[in-house]
Amino acid sequence: MNHKGRFLTGIIIGLLMSSSGYGQSTAGAIFLLISPGARAGGMGEAQIAVANDATASYWNPAGLAFLSGNELSGMHVKWLPGLADDMTYDFLAYNQSLNDFGSIGGHIIYLDAGKQTRTDSEGNIEGTFSTYFTSAALSYSALLTRTSSIGLNAKILYQHLADRATGTEQGNPWSTDFGFDFGYLKRDAFNGLLDFATVLINVGPKISFIDENQADPMPTTLKFGFNLHAVQQQHNKLNIVYDVSKLVVASYAAMDWDGDGWVGGYDENGRGGFVNGVPTETKGYEYNQDGQIETTHSDPIYLAIFTSWVDDWLLGGDRDI
Template identity: 30%
Template sequence: MKTTLKLLLPIILCGLVATPIQADSAGRAGAYLKMGVGARALGMGSAFTAVADDATAAFWNPAGLALLKKHEASFMHANLTLDRKYNFFNYAHLLKDKQGKTKAVVALSHIRFGIDGIPETRLATGRTDGVPFDPADNLPATDPGGTYTPGRNVYIFSYFDDTETSTFGTYAKQLSDRWYGGLNIKSLRQDLFTNSADSWGLDLGFLYKVSDRTMAGLSLRDLGEKLTWDTPSGHSDRIPVTTTVGLSHKPNDRLTLAADINKVQDMNAKFRLGAEWWMKDFAALRLGSQAGDLTLGASFKVETWRFDYSYVDETLGEAHRISASKQF
């Protein structure tokens, strides 16, 4: 037990002091990267760092992919408040040796978040090719006569999208009898009106098997990420690092209890709690608390398929998410 505590203490301290604690802030770059994926994990209050035993572990703690016994694909869709849409897809593949033993697990994941079809109305100051208006051009306009005349305004009506995407590859493997490790290499992009920004980044994750029924986890997300815009000023937005430590325990084969401490750089640490209970082999219920917000969830299995639902009482309103996964 003393040896276990010595191993876990650096993990816990790293999660608590990796970044200073300050007041919460909003409107940060890459905020969608803090929202989480998979209705199963979200129904458990996002306390998934030390659970991480399905394909969505690529997001929560990439080390968890090393726990997979089969290839797995997962998908999530959510229509959120303010017309926001959140989609996630990934596939995890086991690499095996000649004896059929898993050597490592690789995965490819994609997240798309944004608002499509944002209406825009603006005063036109010239033609689309940048040439100022000239009465001799006899340009179409918005008045009944259908032509531009001096002294009248011409307006442009259009739509644009505000989208953010993250595509990342994962490599995970069992490091020893008790340790598991994982790494994400990420490509980020944001498109807003006619401009875009790009960045590369890293995620790191570790799992430690405390006992047959207890796991400890550490996740470091969004390392070195800075979105640089293609504007004349070359403005950049740094994405804050997220550090999470967690514990999970299975009192029996049907019940899982989990707790996380989540720390976003320059923000207060937040606690997450979750529970999962499989009533039968094909149905489960979940309950959680995400920084004080109630979360609920349920699952239903059909052969190699699992369908998940989650409800989260968020600040901006109720959020419902559905996801599905399949093992191969």
């Protein structure tokens, strides 16, 4: 790989580790949001109300309850051909009907980010290392009624950035975490005219690598979708499918909430104080020249479902001290 390719790959890996939007939402393990399936790609990734094959394990596990028999689905692609040729994405999904006992299934994701060059603090090349991201999910789905179902995924994920830390960093540049997906699907509403669904995916604890104080929340996402059977004739069919997706992560820099001139236990001159009666230095906070700590606050999922929709200044914070 040439220098340009290495530079672009480094940027891509950084985005996979953590993504941000509008300054207040950040999340880790973004590779979980890379969508599998050629059909899904051709439909703009609007799938949660369709979910009628083995890939339902990824899109909406509730869809597995309506499947009969068993099915295996897989794909292997160069993820960014021409840009990072050694990056590949693999996906494998399976479902098995248990008849009156529902359906089980699962899927595996493997994203290989290729070989990276290791250098020392002076830029001397020391060798190469591999970066990859993987997850495995186990699915279960059952009918609530003849036309409605629920589904659950339990997943484990592993992110391997390098085989050892660099420089003076302490800890490991890899992480093992877990999460859950929840789905609901309603078929044939309004006399068979409409299917609709909702899912909440990637619910789990925060993700960290070297520094637990800089942990990022899981990419918890809330989706709503419908599948309108506009034309259903013997030789002609037309479906209108639409999904709405929202990353329900609320994260923002530490702010002067009460207007007392202190942010994260420090004043604008960098003098430490107390946080909940404990000296700032013992809490592990770090101060930067702007008078704000560099770590961010993240709302728990039961709050982020609501606070992720608004800017942080609407919540009463003020970064300026």
